[in-house]
Amino acid sequence: MSKKKLIVKGVRLDGRKWNELRPIKIEGGVLPNADGSAYLEQGRNRIIVGVFGPRELHPKHLAKPHKAVLRCRYHMAPFSVDPRRSPAPSRRDTELSMVIRNALEPALFLERYPRASIDVFVEILQADGSTRCASITAASVALVDAGIPMRDLVAACSAGKIDSEVVLDLNDIEDKEGEADLPVAYMPKLGKVTLLQMDGMLSPEEFDKALNLALEGCNKIYELQREALKSRYVKQGEGRSAE
């Protein structure tokens, strides 16, 4: 059986070019009972993030005397994939929770809130590939919405290799059938990478190309994050804020 072609006449299965992102929609402040929240759609990904804190940490023995503890929970809803999956956290969920935490931690001033905790809950409502990147993008908007001081926004985006070509922002089928996947999280204003993983095989040249492509994607996503945050305060037609 021959493998399904992922790129036909220079166009990917969902009609994108090699360097094109999926359509993205970000909205901040969607949950009234969370301290901060965000909703994100990236292609068919749908993700909601709630942020709580800094608040008193329970159980207390987990508290760090010199800084706050960032806790993340990545969870896929049972209906987020086909076939339906178990709602219990899987090994993959546990690992991605850690990956998201590590990607966000460098952006936060945890040392300002000793013994406290900052809790980030990421719920995948519908999954379509690169959810770890989309989760980081959404979580960083939710953290700003919670008013938690940050060094920079964290934007995340994946690149990869399908049908021997390096492409941006893999979706589910490209991730599964493709040759490599390279998720990257990036703080654009500080120029720092906070997450870099690779799954599959890339030559050193391909790796460089994919990394630069992913960083470019991060910069585009960063602009969308900014817009989403600002749009709550600057309404169209109403002009700029004050004076």
Place this chain on the structure above:
Amino acid sequence: MPQYFKNRDLVVPGDILAEGRFRAGENTYRLGGKIYATRIGLVEYGRGVVSVIALRSNYEPRIGDTVVGAVVDIDLGSWRVDVGAPALAILNVPDAIGESFKQEMALPEIFDIGDVVVARVVKLNRDGTPILSTLGPGLGRVEEGRLVRMTPTKIPRLIGKKGSMVNMILKETGCQIVIGQNGVILVNCRDKEMEDLVVQVLEKIENEAHTTGLTNRIYGFIREMKEKGRDE
């Protein structure tokens, strides 16, 4: 000393605000000679200082703040109160009833878990835990009313210059309003329709705190809503 924004421009965390001999004020930090924003808000360039007026912020307690919070736990001789700070606030018996703790006191009869109290921050522990007191006029257990949440940094806007905003709302609606610096506001009216109106007004202030001429706009809004209410 380059500035990268105009005064009162909207900035987000990570935006480079200025370079060189500025001092990093509120909601900013300095790294490698550049000053970055840490919260979303409006940038202010003062005399040698750059700061950001945050539009979203967590509550950072200060001595003298009036706060509204719920009792969540009872210890030996003290209550723990959730005021939205990084740590639960402590309310000791002497600060609550004016006499020292005695073994036979039944603390739940004074404040029970779930009670909402209006209190004042009298001290911050070395680890930043706020110590509260409910001794004083207007402080103590809340008997009735509605709680509305607002970002703590917008509380000054709700109060207005010398209380201009809140006094206007009080006068127009005849409601009782207790403002907690932690962003929890207690609204209590005899007229429940007025209470709904005040809640709407608070939402409007939350959304438009960064715009100018807000007090007049809110005044117009209240008048309009009152007219509508009378017509129906």
